[in-house]
């Protein structure tokens with residue numbers, strides 16, 4: 279542990295009782311062990327905490343880097359560790375998932391019950407010919423069936439590709455086509471802010487245009503009339519009563535390195551990338567990081583308030599909590615429905631002990647004032663977490679004081695879809711600085727460097743790099759291994775470092791302060807959106823010839839989107855058209871991608887090679903110096 283007196287800046291030291299009872303009480307000691315013998319460290323953790331059908335020959339194979347392999351030759355299935363082993367133990371009747379719908383409906387699944395549903399649905403999938411290596415797209419709201427569908431895919435060895443329910447037709451279509459999914463699992467609708475999002479309708483539009491989907495499975499959630507195509511579409515509840523359904527369906531034996539899922543995320547250019555994770559390494563990484571960082575114990579009630587449609591939900595709603603055998607809580611709807619104290623009432627009702635959410639949600643709830651949380655008994659909370667973007671010290675302190683009552687440490691976890699789990703994060707024994715994700719997880723070596731790879735000075739901005747492999751690392755971009763190498767491993771090819779695409783600085787105490795993205799990725803409410811995808815949506819409107827989008831700072835959302843459009847001949851700018859373009863993006867991409875404003879322009883700043891210089895647009899908007907314009911065409 280760092281020496282109390284020597285640290286700079288505002289420091290919050292953990293209470294002695296928090297440290298004494300934690301899984302990890304001495305960060306430096308564990309970090310030393312891990313860095314000295316990375317393979318030995320992870321080999322020991324993997325054999326002591328997980329079940330394998332067959333052990334590995336080698337923990338880490340780096341002979342074909344950056345295509346690293348972990349637990350080479352081992353056989354397992356993450357579902358064996360998440361469900362099968364628990365239903366054989368005393369955990370059988372423990373709550374695995376407690377769910378509350380936005381309308382107030384409640385459900386609890388024990389490990390036994392959840393396993394039963396997963397087995398049944400796995401046999402439905404098998405009866406439709408789904409097996410090892412197949413891709414299944416899942417497009418649903420935040421309901422237990424989403425978790426059941428994901429686990430059932432993993433159980434039969436198929437890769438799920440979950441598309442966030444807030445995305446719309448174009449985004450769903452791209453992801454179905456890129457993954458060549460044969461099956462789509464969806465809902466009739468989803469509840470949000472008292473309204474119904476018509477998921478089946480959007481799914482129908484996408485499936486009609488996508489060539490690959492043979493069957494659609496639809497979960498009844500909202501109950502409104504939806505169009506079901508005979509011979510293609512089936513109700514989930516009908517399939518679950520068929521004679522093929524086997525409540526004891528066997529779990530497929532998988533290689534540790536076999537794909538578990540793909541998840542699309544936005545990158546610098548072009549279409550979204552399908553990030554691929556595996557059964558073995560991802561399981562070890564997500565469960566161990568969750569256990570150590572949030573110090574989870576048997577009696578905890580864990581609430582990760584993200585959406586299962588994003589990596590946060592994959593790792594820390596679905597997989598890691600089940601592998602650890604703990605109780606998770608899931609809430610379907612909006613934090614402010616029907617009143618701004620919905621979340622706080624849930625913490626009190628279910629006795630939530632660890633809450634993990636995003637800065638944008640904290641800032642959004644902060645606006646309503648302290649009286650809403652103060653109406654509820656939040657004394658069950660013992661740890662808090664944050665993820666998605668840098669947390670402003672203001673929001674950190676509000677979270678700490680008003681929600682955590684100055685007794686809950688805040689784990690500000692930096693990681694990415696690509697990393698599978700936490701990478702830079704405090705552990706409960708690490709002193710905290712509001713706004714810093716502190717230090718790397720044991721065994722992870724990070725640094726802040728310049729273009730050449732030389733470390734930059736203390737507190738100077740540079741590129742964040744990761745210098746060591748870790749079990750939860752992405753294995754490739756599905757269908758595009760060249761892009762995987764190019765995107766993440768080419769900048770520091772000689773050194774063999776991973777480039778996350780963030781800028782950061784390191785302070786006097788070695789604490790990392792993440793500043794933001796260095797590429798054309800915009801974080802809106804913590805969601806990662808690529809400029810390219812939004813621009814394509816704009817250009818798909820008949821009035822738009824060319825478009826550029828930028829992110830501008832926003833108090834609650836972190837960033838909002840501003841679009842610049844050049845119109846085609848015959849079209850004229852008007853506020854009506856601007857509104858129409860905003861709605862068009864909302865309809866094509868989804869409400870999160872909707873620009874806050876649209877400007878009609880005659881030209882866009884470009885390099886001589888024709889690349890749009892978004893930084894020039896941004897500097898202009900913010901009244902800043904536009905910087906070096908030597909590459910500008912005119």
Ligand code: WT7
Pocket residue numbers: 543589590664665666667668669690691692693694695696715778779780792794795804805806
């Ligand atoms: C990007 C990854 C990891 C789950 C959610 C986001 C930013 C994430 C933090 C944090 C500062 C953060 C980075 C990163 N980010 N967490 N604690 N502090 N920035 O996953 O959608 O893949 O986005 O989110 O810019 O590169 P993602």
